[in-house]
Every structure is written in structure tokens, then in C-alpha cells.
Amino acid sequence: MLRGRYGRRALTGEDTGQLHGELILWDLATGEIIDRFGGELEEVIEGVLDLAVIPDGRTALVGYRKNSALDTQTVAYWDIEAGEVIRFLEGSDQGIFGVANSPDGRLGYGASADSNIYVWELGSGELVQTLRDHEGNVTNITIGPNGLKTLSGALDGEMILWDLAAGRPPLRVRHVR
Numbered sequence: 001m002l003r004g005r006y007g008r009r010a011l012t013g014e015d016t017g018q019l020h021g022e023l024i025l026w027d028l029a030t031g032e033i034i035d036r037f038g039g040e041l042e043e044v045i046e047g048v049l050d051l052a053v054i055p056d057g058r059t060a061l062v063g064y065r066k067n068s069a070l071d072t073q074t075v076a077y078w079d080i081e082a083g084e085v086i087r088f089l090e091g092s093d094q095g096i097f098g099v100a101n102s103p104d105g106r107l108g109y110g111a112s113a114d115s116n117i118y119v120w121e122l123g124s125g126e127l128v129q130t131l132r133d134h135e136g137n138v139t140n141i142t143i144g145p146n147g148l149k150t151l152s153g154a155l156d157g158e159m160i161l162w163d164l165a166a167g168r169p170p171l172r173v174r175h176v177r
Contacts, residue, residue, distance in 0.1 A: 009034065011060055011080060013048025021048055021064060025080060037083030038062075050098045054105040054122070059086065061108045061122070063096030075099065075110045077122055087125045091118035097139040102147040109150065111138035117152055117162075131162055133169050 008028040014021065022039040026032070038048075050063045060078045074096045075089040089108065098111035107128070110118040117138055119129035136156030143150050150162045161171040 011051060011053055013038075013051050013062060023048070023051070023060075023062065023078065023080075023083075035083055038078070049095060050111075052099045052101050052108075053080070054101050054108075055103065056105055059105075059122075061099045061101055061110075063099040063110055065095045074112075075108070075118075075120075077108065077120075077125070089118070089120045089125055089127070091120070091127045091130065092116065097137065098141045098152075100141045100143045100150070102143055103145060104147065107147075109141050109143065111141040111152055111154075113137045115154065115156075117141060117150070119164075129164075129167060131167065133160055134158060 010026045010028055012024050022036055024036050025034040027034050047065045048062055049065055052061045054060060058079065058081050060080055062076045062078055064074045074092055077086045077089060079086050092110060092112040092114055094113035096110040096112055100109045101107065106122060108120045108122045112118060115134045115136060115138060117131040118127060120126065121128050134154040134156055136154040138152050138154045140153040141150060148164055150164060151159060153159045157174055159173045160169040163170050
């Protein structure tokens with residue numbers, strides 16, 4: 001949810017056959033659509049998988065399904081107010097199932113189908129860290145309130161609690177059937 005000078009707002013993403021990758025900005029007080037953007041990317045992406053609004057309320061990180069016909073980047077850093085991509089973030093060559101941001105909005109995280117977690121400095125777009133320890137597609141990620149730890153979940157049935165300063169997992173939990 002966004003809180004900005006226009007009151008309470010929400011940002012949603014589309015992953016349907018007709019609206020590939022479109023982002024919709026809503027006014028929660030009226031239920032009206034404020035803006036629609038991102039649909040012009042339909043040639044390079046196949047749909048929104050996850051999004052995270054940065055604490056500034058003006059920008060968002062969006063993970064996309066990779067267009068199988070093209071070699072496309074799958075994470076975009078958006079200016080919500082302008083309805084424009086600030087930059088695509090490089091690292092994963094596969095879909096990004098989950099995205100998150102640090103509490104201060106400085107870092108963005110992407111949970112990738114290639115079993116890695118990518119960490120970017122959003123101001124520059126620089127890839128600053130790659131966390132590698134899952135054996136399956138990483139599907140979910142959340143950042144702790146102080147930004148020092150992150151929890152990721154993957155299709156390998158394992159959750160990993162990461163110590164971001166050390167770049168290693170101090171705790172692993174595997175689902176046993």
C-alpha cells in the first residue's frame with residue numbers, strides 16, 4: 001500500500017493474457033484507477049510475478065516472468081509517479097518470483113528461478129550480492145525489520161534465514177513429508 005500526497009493508494013500488477021505486465025495504481029478511498037502503465041513492455045516480459053513498493057512511496061521493484069522468446073531482464077525499478085522504468089536490474093536470466101526491499105529503501109532483492117537471491121543497490125542499479133544456497137527455484141523472500149536478515153523459501157522445500165552482513169545462512173529449515 002502507498003501513502004502519498006494523494007491519500008491512500010495501492011499498486012497491483014497484472015499477469016493475464018491481455019494485460020502482460022501492466023501495473024495499476026489505485027485510489028483506495030474511491031476504488032478508482034489513478035493510472036495504468038507498463039503494458040508497453042509486453043514485447044519483452046510475460047507478466048508480473050511480484051512487486052514491492054519502496055518506502056519512499058514513489059518507486060517500486062517489480063519481478064516479471066521471463067519472455068521465453070527473448071533474452072530479457074526480469075526485474076524493473078519503477079518510478080510510480082511518472083509511470084516509467086528507472087532501470088532494469090541485471091543478474092538473473094530467469095524469472096523473478098519474489099521481490100523485497102530493505103527497510104530504508106536502499107537495497108532491492110530478487111528471488112530467482114535460477115535458485116539464487118540477487119541484491120541490488122537501487123540508486124545505481126549495481127548488483128552488490130548474490131546469495132547462493134538453495135537447490136530449487138527461490139519463490140519467496142522477506143526482509144527483517146532491521147534489514148540485517150532475510151528469509152527465503154524455495155521449491156526444494158527449504159527455508160533459509162540469511163545473515164545479510166555475513167552473506168551466509170545461519171539457519172535452514174527443510175520441510176519433511
